[in-house]
Amino acid sequence: MRHWVNSALSAIEADYQRSADTHLIKLELPNFEGINVYLKDESTHPTGSLKHRLARSLFLYALCNGKIDANTTVVEASSGSTAVSEAYFAKLIGVAFIAVMPKSTSAQKIAQIEGFGGHCHFVDNATQMHAVALKLAQESQGYFMDQFMYAERATDWRGNNNIAESIFRQMSHEPHPIPHTVVMSAGTGGTSATLGRYIRYLGYDTNLVVVDPENSAFYPSYLNQDPSYVTGISSRIEGIGRPQVEASFMPDVIDSMIQVPDLASIAAMLWLEQQTGRKAGPSTGTNLWGALEVAQNMRTQGLKGSIVTLLCDSGDRYLNTYHSASWVAKHIGDPKIYQHKLEEIFQ
Ligand SMILES: Cc1ncc(COP(=O)(O)O)c(C=O)c1O
CATH class of the missing domain: 3.40.50.1100 (Rossmann fold)
Incomplete structure (x- = not known):
């Protein structure tokens, strides 16, 4: 049986050697002099997502x-x-x-x-x-x-090509190589745990902001310091937000959390496509809305620096749902007010 396990491990290692790292995309943000936002494009993995x-x-x-x-x-x-x-x-x-x-x-x-x-x-x-x-x-x-x-425990957060190590390496030649903030949403909470631990392990002066959709227990549990908090209802943003706090969610390595309205996530997802031609999934919209909020706060405080977040998966998976205006209108509502907000910020 050991022989079978060894060959399974070899097959996974060979697959890894055939794979490339994912791109870090720099967004062009007009009116945000000296504040740079980056998206780590996890949709290009062989199975299409950070997962x-x-x-x-x-x-x-x-x-x-x-x-x-x-x-x-x-x-x-x-x-x-x-x-x-x-x-x-x-x-x-x-x-x-x-x-x-x-x-x-x-x-x-x-x-x-x-x-x-x-x-x-x-x-x-x-x-x-x-x-x-x-x-x-x-x-x-x-x-x-x-x-x-x-x-949280299956990932080797100290290194071994985890997503945090990859981000910090890819940022090394940028104008602000150590990000002011990394923004990530939580499904299991595993990616935010890896990011937060890695930032601490290497002593970086980077904030970890976790964004959370409506209906999710992570945000209220973080605010109330109550791991037993339960909403009992499903998130409307596929992939992120949970009815209860999951064991892989590590609140102690998070610097702050932002609750993002579901329609703001949709607006940001659509805005990304307008700006870059990239169609992403709804959790990327949540991440991006959070990153843009951080960018605005930095601008108000006169700060310069970089913000990194994730493009978690491609919008091609959601053509009949989050990328269909009629589906969004029926299941979530009208994202117009948030679309107008984005237009105002970037006019
Ligand atoms: C599309 C998508 N975005 C974001 C996440 C959040 O990642 P994590 O499970 O590491 O918190 C997930 C996974 O649950 C996901 O499927």
């Missing part, structure tokens, strides 16, 4: 902890992006994969999971995913990957 990094780390963690062998069915609870990436790695090492997802998950993600040979199991809403995934794993004598539990 490619997490899925690789979770598989390595599970394999090295003796949790997966040739006959293990891997089960995951996911709003879709993690499941797409895990389906890819499951296929790479030849194990069965079941994704437990809300039935609202985008059709493109479902097609990708099935395209990698994964099976999709749907639940009515995000609050049911965990219990169902656990049950399916027990029934199949499989392994529940549990990204919400293990995201």
Whole structure:
């Protein structure tokens, strides 16, 4: 069995060697002299999102902890992006994969999971995913990957090409190489944990701001210092915001949080496309709205510096949802007031 684990680890390492790092894109912000905003474009991973990094780390963690062998069915609870990436790695090492997802998950993600040979199991809403995934794993004598539990510890946050190390390396020749602020949203909270730990580990003078959508428990729990805070309702921004605070969310490494209205996330997502031609997913809109708020605060205080955030995944996954005006009007509302705000700021 060790032989099988070794060959699985080799297959993942070979895949890694064939991969390139993701780009750091500099945005042109008129009227923001000396304040530079950058987007780390995680949509260019082979499975289309930042979750490619997490899925690789979770598989390595599970394999090295003796949790997966040739006959293990891997089960995951996911709003879709993690499941797409895990389906890819499951296929790479030849194990069965079941994704437990809300039935609202985008059709493109479902097609990708099935395209990698994964099976999709749907639940009515995000609050049911965990219990169902656990049950399916027990029934199949499989392994529940549990990204919400293990995201923070499966990633080697000190280095080993984690996203934080990559950002700081790519910034090294910029006018303000050490970012004033890094802005990130939270789904598992794993990426913000890695960023916050890395910033502390290397002693950088960088703020970590975590942005959170409406309906999510992360923001109120942070404000009230109450990890048991529960909203019990699903986030309307796919991929981020959770009904309860997840184990991988690390509030102690976060400098501040901003709650972003869901329609502001949509407005920022659409604004990015107007400015750069890049179609991103809605969580990127949340990140960008937060980054623009930080930029405005810096301008008011007369500060110069850089702000880095993430382009988490491509808008191609959401053509029939967040990129459809009629879908947005029906499920979230009218983003016009936030679009006008952006026009005012950048006129
Ligand atoms: C599209 C998208 N954006 C952002 C995130 C947040 O990343 P993390 O899980 O590391 O908090 C996720 C994952 O949950 C996601 O799927």
